[in-house]
Each structure stands twice: as C-alpha cells, then as structure tokens.
Amino acid sequence: MLLHLSTWPEVETYLSHSTGIILPIGSTEQHGPTGLIGTDAICAEAIARGTGEATHAIVSPTLNVGMALHHMAFPGTISFRPSTLINVITDYITSLARHGFNKFFFINGHGGNIATLKAAFAETYAHLGDLQLPNANLVQCQVGNWFMCRSVYKLAKELYGDQEGSHATPSEVAVTQYLYPEAIKQATLSEEVAKGYPIYGAADFRRHYPDGRMGSNPALATPEHGKQLYELAVKDLSQSYLEFVNPT
Amino acid sequence: MLLHLSTWPEVETYLSHSTGIILPIGSTEQHGPTGLIGTDAICAEAIARGTGEATHAIVSPTLNVGMALHHMAFPGTISFRPSTLINVITDYITSLARHGFNKFFFINGHGGNIATLKAAFAETYAHLGDLQLPNANLVQCQVGNWFMCRSVYKLAKELYGDQEGSHATPSEVAVTQYLYPEAIKQATLSEEVAKGYPIYGAADFRRHYPDGRMGSNPALATPEHGKQLYELAVKDLSQSYLEFVNPT
Amino acid sequence: MLLHLSTWPEVETYLSHSTGIILPIGSTEQHGPTGLIGTDAICAEAIARGTGEATHAIVSPTLNVGMALHHMAFPGTISFRPSTLINVITDYITSLARHGFNKFFFINGHGGNIATLKAAFAETYAHLGDLQLPNANLVQCQVGNWFMCRSVYKLAKELYGDQEGSHATPSEVAVTQYLYPEAIKQATLSEEVAKGYPIYGAADFRRHYPDGRMGSNPALATPEHGKQLYELAVKDLSQSYLEFVNPT
Amino acid sequence: MLLHLSTWPEVETYLSHSTGIILPIGSTEQHGPTGLIGTDAICAEAIARGTGEATHAIVSPTLNVGMALHHMAFPGTISFRPSTLINVITDYITSLARHGFNKFFFINGHGGNIATLKAAFAETYAHLGDLQLPNANLVQCQVGNWFMCRSVYKLAKELYGDQEGSHATPSEVAVTQYLYPEAIKQATLSEEVAKGYPIYGAADFRRHYPDGRMGSNPALATPEHGKQLYELAVKDLSQSYLEFVNPT
Amino acid sequence: MLLHLSTWPEVETYLSHSTGIILPIGSTEQHGPTGLIGTDAICAEAIARGTGEATHAIVSPTLNVGMALHHMAFPGTISFRPSTLINVITDYITSLARHGFNKFFFINGHGGNIATLKAAFAETYAHLGDLQLPNANLVQCQVGNWFMCRSVYKLAKELYGDQEGSHATPSEVAVTQYLYPEAIKQATLSEEVAKGYPIYGAADFRRHYPDGRMGSNPALATPEHGKQLYELAVKDLSQSYLEFVNPT
C-alpha cells in the first residue's frame, strides 16, 4: 500500500490495524561514470515498495535527497546539510506520529545517510517527548540498509569479489539496470580505481576518487544480477520489518 | 532528461549548453475522501517531466513533501514546517548552483507551498551572495503553478464551473486518474460541501472542512479530463520555462 | 487604543471584551530618488492607527523592518532574512496569544512581506499547538495590505494610470506626503523608468531598476491625494478588521 | 536626520562623511499600574532622536520590542526570545554594514536588553568576518543606556531617592509624561512595594512583584522632571556618541 | 560531591535533600604571553570544587569552552558563538531540571561569558515553561564570578594595584600557578601594556592588545597569592551559594 496512492480514510483504516510504516530514503549524487545520479533513491524506493507489498505495510513517498556533501564536487549531486536532514526527518516522523504511526522503518540506499539518520532519530524521540504526544514513548525508528543485508552482501561478494568496491558498486548499478533497463549507460572505465581512502570533504573526495568510483567496477553489473539482488533485499528486509513491528 | 536517470558526465555536458533546471514540488496531504494523498506530488512530477521533455530541460527528483500544516488533522498528511522547507529549498538550490545551474523553475502542485517557496527564494539569493558563489548574481527562481495556468484554469471552469472548488478539485483528481487509473477511488460524497472559509490552523481547518474538500466535487473528474488538463499544463509551462531561461 | 500608550491593567480590561489586535508592519527600504526609506512603515503605522481608532481596536507597536533583501543594493535598506522574520512574527504572536489575543490583523505596507508573513502564520499556528496554549486552536492571522484595498487601487489608477507602477508608487509617496509634509523630497526623475522585470536578488534588482523605482512616477504624488488614499484605506481595512473579528 | 524620513541618495551622501548611526532600542512590556507598556521604546526613541539632532547623526527606526521574557506574566508584554533578538540585531547591523556603516550606537531603554545586545554584538562581529565584508574589522557596536547616564542617575536620586526603584521607575515614567502628556495615567498604588528580589522566570517575577513595580514609586513623576531627565540624557549620550565615532 | 564521580543512585539520593548544583564554566582562550589558555576553566573548576566541598553541593563537569570570539586572533583560542553557547546552556539546564534540579549556580571564570549566560538563562526559563516541566517555575540560575568577589577584588588591588589590569591578570595567573605549579611560564613582557580600549571583534582586539594582555602585569603573580585568592573566592562563593539555595 503506497501512501501517495491512498486516501486519508484509507490511511485511517490502515492505522486501525497497524502502526508501522516503511520510508524509502535515497540520495541524489554522482555514482561514477556509468551509475545513475538517482541510484540510491531508485534502489531504496523499489525495494521499499517490494517490502511493503510483501508485508502489507504502507510505504511513504521517497526521500530523494540525503546527506551527500562529500559528493558535491561532481555535477548533479544535491545534498542536505546534516542539520537540514535532521529537521526533515523530524518533520516526517512528527507528522506521522501525530496520526498514530509508531514504527518507522527507513529503507536506506546510501551509506552516507546512516549517521545523520541515527542522530535525527535521537533528536526526534526527544522532540516527541517535548511535544507530549500521547504515543511519544512508543515511537521507534530503525534503518534497514538494503546493501548491508546479509544475503545481498553475500551475493555481491560472489558475483564481484573485490570489484564490488564501496561506491558506484556493481550491485547497486545492477539493481538500477533491472529497474530502468532503458537507462543503462556505457563509458570507458579506467582499469585502475582508487580505494580505501577515508571520506572527508568534497574537494578531498574528488582529488582521491577522480571519476567518482570507490574501488568498484560497475561494468560487471547486469540487469539479471539486479533482479536477484532486489529479490534478496526485499526478502531480508521484509523479515526485518516484521520483526520490528511485531517483536517476539 | 531526468537528473536521477543521468550520470554526472551527462550533467556536465548538459551544463555546457544550458543552466536551466525544472524542479517538481508537490505535497503529501489529504485530498478529500477520494483524492490521493500524493495528488500534488503526482501532478507536479508528471507535468514537470512532460515539460522537461518538451523543452529538453533537465528535471530534478520530485520534492514529495511541502508545506501542508493546515491539513495535519487528517491522517496521512506529512508536512514540513515552513522553516524546514526554507532550508530544504536553500540546500537544493545551493547544491545545484555550485554546479553552475542558474535558472530554477519549480513546477508546483500545491497552493500552500507558494508563500514559503517565495520566502525561500529570497533567503537563498542572500545565502548565495554570502557564499560569494561566482554565479550568485545570476541565480533566478520561478514558480510555475500548473493549476493556475491560464488554459488549465479555463478548461477547469468549463468542465466543472463552481464545483471546481479550491482543494481536492476535480481537475487535480482528474490528472491523477489519467496518470494512475489503477488508483481511482470511490466514496460517497456529501452533496453539500463547505467553501470560502479562510485557512488558519489544522484543527480549525478540519472543523470547517470535515471531509477535507474545499468547495469541490471531485466526482466529476474523469481520466480523459485529466489527459486534457495535463497536456494544457505541459504546453503552458513549457512556454513559461523557455521564456524564463531565454528572456527576450 | 495604542498598546504602547496603555498600561497592563488597561490591556487586561481590553481583553475582557475583545481578543483582536492590529499590528502594523512596514519595511525600511529604498523607495526611489524621492520616496522615504520608511515609506512602508509610515503608511502601515498611520493607517493601522486610523483603523484602530475607527474600530476601537488595540494597535501594537509598528514592525519597522520587514523582508526587503531585494532592495539591499541601495544604501539605507535594512532587511530581515525571511527566517529571521518568521521568528520575529512567531515571537510577537506567541507573546500576545499567551495573554489571550486570538485575532491578529496585520496591516501591511510592503508587498515583499506577504509571502514571509503567510509562511510565518503557518509556522506559528503549529508552534502554538506544540505549546498546547489553551487558545491555540482559536488563533487566526490575516494580512490587510492597504495598497491592495479595492478603493485605494481604484483611486490610484484614476489618479496615476500606468504611472502608478509597482514600487515607489505615487500613491504610497502621497500618503507619506500627507503624513510628513515636512519631508517632501525633490529630485529630477528620469522620464523613462524600467518596469515589468521580475524580482530576484539585490544586485539583479538594481541592475534592472537603477534608481529604485519600478515603473512609477512618484512626482505625481500630492499630500491631498495622500489624504484621500489614507482615508479610503482606513475605511476599507476597518471593515475588513470588523469582519475578521466578528465573522458572520 | 531620521533614516525613515530620508531617501537612499540622502543616505549615500551621509555615508560620504560619516559611518556612524544611532539605533534606538526599547521594549514592549508592563511598567506597573501607571507606566506605559511602550515606556522603554518611547524613551529610547525620543532620546535617540534628540541625540541625533545634537550630533548630526542619522537615527534608525526604533526597535520597539526587546528581551522582556520576565515580564510575560503581565498582559500586553511582547518579547523576543534572546535567540531571536540576536538574529534581529545581526540582520540590522549586517544590512547597514553592507552600505558602509561602521559605528553602531544603540540607545537603549531597557536593562533587560543589555546582555542579549552584547551577545548579539559578538555574534555579529564574527558573522561579518565570515561574510568577508570589506569593513568587517571596522565595525564597532556600543550600547548607551540612557537611564544609566551619570547625570540622569544623579538627578533621579535627588528627585526620588530610594523610591526610584529599578522598574517602572518615576524617572522613566516622567520622561514618557513629558513626551506624551495626553497619556498620563492614574491608579492607586500600594504604599508597600517589593524590591531587591532577583529576576528569574516570568511566573516567579509576578509572584514577587505582583503589580509589576520593582521598588519604585512612579507617582512621584512629573512631566517637568521628564523634560530635565530627557535633556540630561541627550547631552550625555551626545558626548558618548561623538567620542565613539571620533575616538581621540 | 562531583557529579562525574557519582553514580545515578547517588544523584537520586542527593536530590532527595537538595535541588542545588554548582556548574563551573570557563573559557579556552589566550591569556597573554605567560597565562595558560585554560586559565578561566582551571580557576572556575577548582573554585567550584572547593565551593562544592564547603557546601556539600554537587558539582557538574566543567564547561571548558565559553564565549571568546574576541580572542580568536590568537592561536589556541576555542570559542562558541553566543548562539551555540545559549543552546549548550539550555541543554545543560534542561537535562538537569528534568531530574529535579532547580537551583543552578554557575561559577564563572571569564568575563566574556556573562552576557551570553544571562541571555541563556532567559531563553531557558522560557523553554522550560514551553516544555511544561513540573518544576519550570522553580528553576533559578545565578552566575558567581570568582574574580568579582569582593574579597578577591580587594586583595588583587592590594597586591597588584593598577597592574591587575583586566585580562591575563596577575590574580588569575596566580590561581593557576597555585593549582598547576608545574605549568608556570616565563616570558619577557613588554613594560608598556595597552589598556582601556573597548572590546569589539577579534582582529580589532589584537590590533590594540598585541600580546593579549589588557593592562595587566602577570609577572607579579605567585603561587602563594594564588592560594590566598583561591581561598577567598571559595569562601565568598560558598556563602553566595548557600544564600542562593536557602534564601532567607
């Protein structure tokens, strides 16, 4: 069930039997010479919707922009400052908590979002307490990073080994190829690719990763891989979601 | 050209011949008993993409949430506080202006966004000046409200007369029916519907507009109307965009 | 009744029979070669006081500074950033709402304030709800723009036609001439004057409107016109105020 | 010279020979059973204008609202939070510093503003440095509290002795009586009046100072005293201003 | 009793018989050629702990950084912007007030903190009211500046006369010598030292006080003086603290 394709009475009905919601969050940032700028949002959105279908959970509209300041030296990147993203998340959760949602399961497509999301959750729990919402003490947030699902990680290692890398990875590119076959890009990739350098500011990032990839070889990606990875992610995250909303 | 389906080298190429960008902004808010919660984002996104195609302009990912605090008494609504939305807009524009974009054309689906957008533009112009970006004085923002296009307005009046109303209108519902025929909703609508009462806070809004409609009869909507309205909006806004980026 | 010339027991008495208040808001910004920098505050203050007298409403001290970032390339302009003005308005309304005021009628002298005021009202309604003020759901805000009153607009058109323009207009200059005859300024005005160009940032504004006027000929203003315009504005806004505090 | 009664070319001319400006700041707060709510703004404005005349300095519009949170338990008080006031002051000074003003002399009518003003000055110096304004390192701010001028203090002690108190004082009431003889208020004042209790929050303040006075007997005030006090304040502050803008 | 060396059950016990707490606040800023950068924090911490012992009060961890923007032109200075410090203080007090602390006695080592602390207290009282904490109206904050204690001031004058100065003073240096004899520094001090110039921004400060001293001769300091000054400060502030928590 997609929130944006529902009416308010349908949401009211949904809330009578569940207080859980899935929120896809991605990023709008460079993904190397062949990866789509929307990669992280595209993956998060599709996997969130798949997870929503599998679990009969409602899925919010996608947060298309996240915390990608370190990618800002490449054209096309849009980033929130962490302080903005904290307010964005606070407003999302507060809005939905007022309606009675308690369990917020973010399906995340971008590693760079994790720290700020966790900071935002802490800020929000306190904020809800300050507002004295009746359900303030029931609200719980969790991040499900599809690319860190055990089964996804395992398959990516099998398929790509060390060439998976850590940004503009063949696995995320594969998922976008499966979802948008019409947008598969070709470019000559240098054989050597930098890796292992820690992430600081944007200029520093580009100096060390001149084409945007971090140790990855996205040329290995195929739409078929993407389908497999997508399905594994949906399966794993569906289980995580159900355990989250119905803890044993 | 969709930013999220492009690579950073493709954006770099785009910037060598154009500095314009179209940004769809909607809202996630109740739209009466039969209107979709995502109505404003759905319409803005589709019309923005149509406009982008018609004008060869790049289109950013959709801002799915806007300023809808007055709809917060209905379940499903998600709203930014105006102060958050100002920061969101500032971060979007600043990110893109750093890459060389100068002409920001927001295609907007929600009347409640207009005031905050204008405030955000003023805040952003000053912010870009503070940052001393080389193109600070070239950045210009404009809002194109698809529902206020002359031709759209005219057709809506012809089709619905007074029953167009001002929220959960048949015209916006029609556009969503055209775009998502699988999500056409049915519900009994009271014949009488409140109208003309000004908008204050959320509780006050619901007190006066108990089912969320403002003077509208969305039962009049059809997918065919939606197609017509969509096409008129794209045509009008394409002309507006071109005049904006290439002023005479 | 002027708030600043009252004592707190007098305000307490006032609140026992009315919860309405009039708040003049202007701007401190260039008004062309002959217009006073305080034009918008001067007009708003005088018309607000006239309206207060006519309706027995209390009038707050004048907000002398508003949102005038686009006039910042002319010496003498003082502007709030929109985010500051939102906090200013929130603090004003919250202070007064704590005392029991519910109906806030801003008499505004500056078009550039309107968007930010509306954003601020939304922010404030939500803030009052967050604070759980007993009257949070009763608070209502409205903007009365004196220069947009029907009768004022009509007379301005009659007197000045196209030479009314949209900034440093003869009608606002006339009102200041009526109120401060000792401060009538003379300067040679170029016959040609730019108009119709949209408003973006400060440098862009001055590039297009080099002497600060927007399509106006303030040399047409007379104190007598000012008196007429003032009286029409007071009459119109008095009616608006009464309808606002005592809706039928 | 009053900024609000000047044109931008006149300000430009002023700046060619002086970079100093006088800014009156008051408060809108209870002043006991007979003192005007606008007392602090009224006194600051009049004394600032007198000082401006005596020194040929330009005088900005009055900041009518200040930091009066501790008076919020009395109806009519309007207060900024300190964080808002810091932004307000930052915006005022930054706006004017961009035009070339360097010497900001605040004539202050309210003891409760002093701490926040000083904090705001520090915040602003740093902000101007961050903006890299050419005159950032030349900007200097000073507060002149008229009620703390040596000659004013001396006369107040002579006239009222211990009954001067520290809020709703006969000296400030006298100045308002001199300026607004039509607004002289009468009320029975309890003979005993609390004093010496430190200032904490608003409820605590009213608990200890139930009618709003702090150790004062405003019934001693006369318009004649007000005239004397006004003239002493203008004389002292004129000297302070001149020393500030032309240090030896 | 030191908060950081206590357990939460011990704090719970403490709160059953006292709601007072002592909070040392210093600064990390240049103190001339021989003064330690931590001077203000070191003095505040030691004197606060002495005061805590003498009065059986609990002492919070030290706020090592304060408002020292005007010292930023000297290497080693760390400063909060006033707006940050206000939030820091608000978070400290709000956290502790939630546990039941009502009486906050800040022992302060830096004159530059005073204004911002006072602003922060006002902001916090209002914030606690907004949160509707049960003890919101009981919370009271006070600043005890050890260097302004009557007995300290008197001894400093006796020992150093005019050479006490107002920054990097022999009295504060003496206290650090007493506490950290292993960190007594030697340097040639110019005989002449600037004084009397008001404090504005950082560059201006260094221009007028090139070695960081303000009219002081820290070479006069001895550890023995430091011991005396320390003991006087502890004695005076212990009395102030007891009067604060147990007002007569």
Added chain:
Amino acid sequence: MLLHLSTWPEVETYLSHSTGIILPIGSTEQHGPTGLIGTDAICAEAIARGTGEATHAIVSPTLNVGMALHHMAFPGTISFRPSTLINVITDYITSLARHGFNKFFFINGHGGNIATLKAAFAETYAHLGDLQLPNANLVQCQVGNWFMCRSVYKLAKELYGDQEGSHATPSEVAVTQYLYPEAIKQATLSEEVAKGYPIYGAADFRRHYPDGRMGSNPALATPEHGKQLYELAVKDLSQSYLEFVNPT
C-alpha cells in the same frame, strides 16, 4: 602537550611543526548502579592525554557532555540534542582550523556520540568551505573509539566474555577504577541483566534496562584490568593518530 596548560605563543610554535590535535570527547550519563556518571569523559580524557604524551601531540580540553538523550530517564545524565552537539563540534573545529589545525583526532568514550560526530564532521567540512578558509580542503576529522580498539576489545572478551555487555561495561568501569581508585563504588547488582534490546527513546530505554546496565557485569572490573586496558588503548590510538597525521 595540553592545550589548556599552554600559552598562545607555545601553540604558535607547535603549529609550526604539526597541524594535528587530539580532542577527548565523553559523555555525562548514568553507567549503572556502580559506574560513574563521568565514565566516558574520564576514560576519553585520560586515554587522550596518554596518547598525546606518546605522540607529542597537543590535546584539547575535554568535551565532557555528549549525545546521551537515551539515558535521560536516569538522574544525573546531561545530554546535548544532536543539533546542539553539531554546533558545538562545528565551533570547536572552526576555531582551531582558523589557527591552522587541519587534523582533528577525536578520542571518544561513548558509542552514542559516533553518529552525531560523523554528521558534525560533514556539516563542518561544508561550513569551512563556505567560509573559504585557506585550509578548508585540508581539514580532516577522525574518531578513535578507545573501547573499539582491537586490542582493548580482545582483552575485554578474555577477561569478561559475555559479561562485558554494551553499557556500564566492566572494561570501562575498570579504567575509571584505575584512574580514580578513591571512587570505586559498591552496590548489589541483580544477577540477571537485560541485553540485546535496541536503543530508542529515554523512557523506553529505562523500561528495558531498569538499572542502566546493558548486559554487563561491572562487578568483574578491577583497577588492574583498568591499567591494562588503558595502556592498550593508548598504544593502539597512538598508532592510529600517527597514521592519521602522517599517512603513508
């Protein structure tokens, strides 16, 4: 070398040969029935100073308070909101970066700080770029969590196995026992202790972890263990620091 025991000329000299600095950050929060509230700050401070000595690096004053909102249901906890902590970190780094420091190595004693620290680093890199500091692109920040050092982790597992737990652990308690043997606390600990439950808000935390421990048995701690753990941490972090400031 300790910043707070240095003079500004000594810092200037240090900067001529190194741009690295170590910043200890802890937390002020409950650590179970026997753990000190200052545990995280105490450990971070001591280990940072040991590391500074071993590497000849300068060590800043300790950040005694961190992000501990989830511990707020236990008396004695003081926490920053994440948004405050971001500003605190930004101000620390910006201050020091202005003096020429580029390499910021935070030695952290609290897991709850990590996410906010990482968010703060991203915010700060962007902020330094906005300020156009000459060294903006050279600034790098890293977090060294002493409790996650490989050798520390290994020894803790050997000594305590599963009873190490994840909060109020015997290893951190042991370090404080080594450093403050006079503050070793005794209390009866329930044999059973909750574990494995994720962290959400403060009330939820206390509901699941009623005495504050998370799966730990701090009764196993001894000062001798503490000494070993301390030394391992210093050794590991010294190596990390040197690799950070002198990357190969």
